[in-house]
Amino acid sequence: MSDGAISVTGLRKTYGPKNAVDGIDLEVHRGEVFALLGPNGAGKSTTVEIMGGFRKRTAGDVAVLGVDPAHPTREWRERVGIMLQSTSGSSVLTAREALHHAARLYPNPRDIDETLEVVGLTEKADAKPQLLSGGQHRRLDVALAVMGNPELVFLDEPTTGFDPEARRQFWTLIESLRDQGTTILLTTHYLDEADRLADRIGIIANGSMVALDTPEGLRSRATDAWVSWVEDGAPRREPTPTPTAFLRDLLARNDGEIPRLQITHPSLEDVYLDLIGAAQAEAAAESDEEVAA
Structure with a gap:
């Protein structure tokens, strides 16, 4: 079996003259946790949606578990879990009902009560959806993404709105999934989360990958x-x-x-801010040159 869970080459997504994703190359190994970082509008969510089969790409080659996500099959869908930035907010189902419905779509689903417990929704399992907070809806989104025991799971800003205790419960869930061999690609704005969970980190700015390394490798880039x-x-x-x-x-x-x-000593956040600042300064200089021309 190939070591590659995700293979991306020259990925582009354009909207008119704007390159939302501008030539990204990426390999994610089976069984690793890969974190994708970047400011709002950098192209993280667009990249995840393309890899998850929810958005068409303009150019480039993409293979996820050996399948082009632009042409997904039911069998492939059963092997992949995905949590976008919002998936359960308009649901009319309780958390238990939503997970029960999701479980019927997979050949080997997780136990519903166990899944409710690991995302911290046991006490809210039968509450009406309008009574759930934003953070509780995000917990349900995480539960839905992992309900099918996927080989690979995409999590787009999964802990937005979580309180500190809920974030740590989520970290425990991710670590248990990794121990089971699940490949995980997550986006996050929390640098401590990426540092804690990720085997490798990719940093995106202006639609391009500006750094790709282990957390320790990124920290070592700062010399002072x-x-x-x-x-x-x-x-x-x-x-x-x-x-x-x-x-x-x-x-x-x-x-x-x-x-x-x-x-x-420099933190991962220090290195991240330096990389993003340099990328944004370069983009601004290129824009000024185009205007002058």
Whole structure:
């Protein structure tokens, strides 16, 4: 069996003159959790909808579990779960009824009560849908996406509206699915979520992939740490690629304890913001050049 769950080459989606997705290449391995990050309007949801068979592409090649999602079969649908940004908000069914209906569509569905429990909806299982909060509707969307025990599941911003406890319950669910061999592609705006769950991360800006690496690999792109302290009553903060040597020099010119001394290494969020900022600055410069021409 091929190692590739998803293979994307030269993916493009245009709307008039605008490239919503602009030449993305991507390989997702079987059994991995892959996180797709980027600002609003970067092309994340469009990419997920194309890979899930819900939107036509303009150009490029896409294979998901060996099938072109532009020509899905029932058998393929049974192997793939998908949660778009909103799928249950207009439902007239209770959570239990929605999952019971979904279970009938699959040959080997999950247990309904167990699924309600892992997404934190046991107490709201029989509540009318209009009585569910936005976060509870998102939990139901997650439950519907995994109800068929899919080999591959797409989750588009799954924890939007979740409280901290619900987000951690969701993380436990994702980790259990990964342990069962499920391939997961998720989009998220939460950097801690991607750092916790993802084996690899792709960052999209302006429809293009600007970085693709492991969380640790992305963090290693930032070379400077920050050293902060108080000197002569004033706060100081300086970047340095060699914090140990910097600290040695700082200790040499200070007697005793250094007030509020702290060394901060770059976070995934720092690297993400730098990459997005650079991509947006490049796009703005290209736009200015086109106007000038």
